[in-house]
Amino acid sequence: MLKKHQWWQEGVVYQIYPRSFQDGNGDGVGDLAGIRQRLDYLAWLGVDAIWISPIYPSPMADFGYDVSNYTDIHPLFGTLDDFDALLAEAHARGMRLILDFVPNHTSDQHPWFAESRASRDNPKHDWYIWRDPAPDGGPPNNWLSSFGGSGWQYDAARGQYYYHAFLKEQPDLNWRNPAVQDAMLDAMRFWLDRGVDGFRIDVIWHLIKDEDFRHNPDNPEYEAHMGEHRRLLSTYNTDRPEVHDVIARMRELLDHYPDRMMVGEIYLPVERLVTYYGTGAGGVHLPFNFQLIGMAWDPALIRAAIDQYEAALPPHGWPNWVLGNHDNHRIASRVGAAQTRLAAMLLLTLRGTPTLYYGDELGMTDVPISPQQVQDPLEKNMPGLGLGRDPARSPMQWDDSVNAGFSTAEPWLPMAADYRDVNVRAQARDPHSLLHLYRKLIHLRDDWDALAIGRYRGFSAGAQLVGYLREHENERLLVLLNFDAAQQVVDLGDLLCGEILLSTSLKREGEPVAQTLLLDGFEGVIVRASCN
Template identity: 85%
Template sequence: MLRKHHWWQDGVVYQIYPRSFMDGNNDGVGDLAGIRARLDYLAWLGVDAIWISPIYPSPMSDFGYDVSDYTDIHPLFGSLADFDALLAEAHARRLRVILDFVPNHTSDQHPWFTESRSSRDNPKRDWFIWRDPAPDGGPPNNWLSNFGGSGWEYDAQRDQYYYHAFLKEQPDLNWRNPQVQDAMLDAMRFWLDRGVDGFRIDVIWHLIKDKDFRENPVNPEYHAQMGEHRRLLATYNTDRPEVHDVIERMRNLLDSYEDRMMVGEIYLPVERLVTYYGTGGRGVHLPFNFQLIGMAWDAQLIRTAVDQYEAALPPHGWPNWVLGNHDNHRIASRIGVEQARVAAMLLLTLRGTPTLYYGDEIGMRDVPILPEQVQDPLEKNMPGLGLGRDPERSPMQWDNSLHAGFSLSTPWLPIADDYPQVNVAAAQRDKHSLLHLYRKLILLRDEWPALAVGSYRGFSTSDQVFGYLREHDDQRLLVLLNFSAKQQLVDLGSMLGGYILLSTGLVREGEPVAGTLLLDAHEGVIVCTECNG
């Protein structure tokens, strides 16, 4: 198809959690060499870009989200030469590469923080967020850490507290300091000059904090199972108006290169989320839309959410959708294997850019983690609440050999017991597998502009079915998704007949459609009603 849109609009993004994707040197942890070894698989699947979670030097207190050097590669994953080789080989396969960038906080072992905490006279003294103790000697205010407890840590050397939105080993940078902004933009420039195609910006809505350090209000909906960090509303330590000025500087940098982009991690209600597109398109290209991850799997709830999101988008805003990531339970565990097929069709036929989490394409589920196997600091800090993220970070299941073909050594996290049956090799052999459904859907996006870039319009159905039209020029496709375990009869009304382009169930491709259509339990279909073009 002749490209009239940017690659990040009509393409499919695939997230790789590098520790768990493929181990190239058999030490039990995934690495860059492992990713290189599986590029042909990603090209076969048909995705357009890979997003790689952090690979920078780090003490690994939070598995790479505590960065000690923004312009190098952790030896665990390889070297800069290994990264350059991966980038070249990905580009040779027409795969774009998006790097995770973590600008809100560094590691407490980053040289910048070492200098900042050394004295109140150091040139980098205000590169981080330091405050004097409260009159009683305690924390400066009531801000909480997302990983439990106070967000303030006392430092005896400075006789002050520093703020950390996450672990105490992850001090927050002071983004009100222009020198901090310049230094972080230089780090982004380092990777852009190497040829990186874009960034996923970690917790971008956290970057600016209230200049007056006002107390956060109590969350009226709080209950203990939410975790202590939800006890207060993050009113004054997140989503401050000035953050958009910072994002505009990032956008200006990206726009000075050809066809680069950034995705913002933003867990906010839709009405706040869409403000991150920026005025006149000066914000992030794609503020991550996590609605499909967080809401109940119900046809009418999702229909309403999609319609509200579409209505809220600014004229320059391009939509995006996500089913899973490294911080949330896997889609197959949340809704079951039958509905996982419906979810695949939903993700890849809604208007906008889809992001696919590694392993979801073969139906990987959360892996039970015994207490002695826990790696995630979130689970260690707040045990027993089900907040731990290890279950969705288990190693990729490649085949039925030792350790699922991920490594010859014991993996850093346990592998699912079902790996002999649920793996890439087995799924590639089975033409009716979830993997082949994902591949067909991705191929259809390449072949049909109506799916890749067409408009979205709701289609009236029963409560158990979500229907919508995707239209572009003289193409019109109808998507019907049955969220129930029972057959559903859909009245097509005055719509002219067509044929089934793809079904999530048994082979129905080419089946003529007119008047009504009977959907099987857990079935989704794409109906071609106008098929020119």
């Protein structure tokens, strides 16, 4: 396939939660050496880039999203030499490496915060968001933490409150301060100079807060089961207009390096999400599109979401799709085992860059976590609401040996009960497994420009189906996905003939198609149109 687009447009991204991918030193926690051990698997699967969740020094209050040093590696994961070796070996296999970057907040153990809280006249006194108490001595305003409770923590040393969008151990940086911006860009430059291919920017829509610190309004759709943190709309502490100026500085830095990119974590409605592409070349390359994670698994809703997203994209915006990540329930648990194959075909045939979450290619499900086993601070702060993220972070299931081949020690989170049957080794041996379906879909994207970079056009196929064409030059592929348990007959209309390139059953390749097509329950197919 001729390379007509950037690698991050044509490629497939694979997210690794490093604590749970592979333990290389036998301490029960995954690490960089473990990831190196599994690079051949990722190359066999066919992914083009790996995104690694945070591996920086950290007290681990939020498992690495509380950074105490942006330019080193936590000893739990290895050393800078280990990172350099991993990067070199990934590049040798033709894979890129995307590093998670956490710019909104640091750990309260970061030296910057120690200086900032020391006194009001310290050179870094305004590197974080400090405010005097309200007249009654309470918090400066009503902003809430995403992990429950007030977003403000009183600090006796300064006699002021500091703002934390997440844990109190994660104070937010003051991105309105040019010195903070310069320091964070220097940290990004450190990793770019080492050769990383891009960044996934954590909670990028949080970076700038309202300069007047206005109270957030009530959420009219709030219900108790949603968690206290959703009682208010985040109108003034997220998605402020000035955030785009900050992103433009990040983009300018990346543009000084060849073939680099950044993905923005952004949980916003589509009409707001697409503004993060910026105007021209000033935004993030890929504002993460999480629609398929948060919406009901319904064909009418999915069709509407695809069409809305495609219509909202700016001319320079490249689409992307995500089915799972470290913060949400696994796709197999959300849609059920019977539809995991359909979900795989949807993700890997829509226009744009797909991101896979480790283990989804096996159909890994949420693992029940007892109260005694809970690690996630979100669950500890708001127990009983089902918001905990531990169930989707269980160790990767490699084989049927003790601890699924993940570690020789007891893993930091419990293994899934089904790991002896649901694992890489078993599915690699079964040509009809979900793993092989993912592999075939990924390799089809390499073989067909229509799938990798082609146009998207909706195809009307019935109430229980999602259908669309992917087209590029003389290539024309039709994707049909049956969301019903019952068989469906599809009238192909003016698409008179062709052949099935791939079915989710992995049993119909090469089957001729003419005028009508019968789909089994929960079956998806890719049809090569050879005449019309």
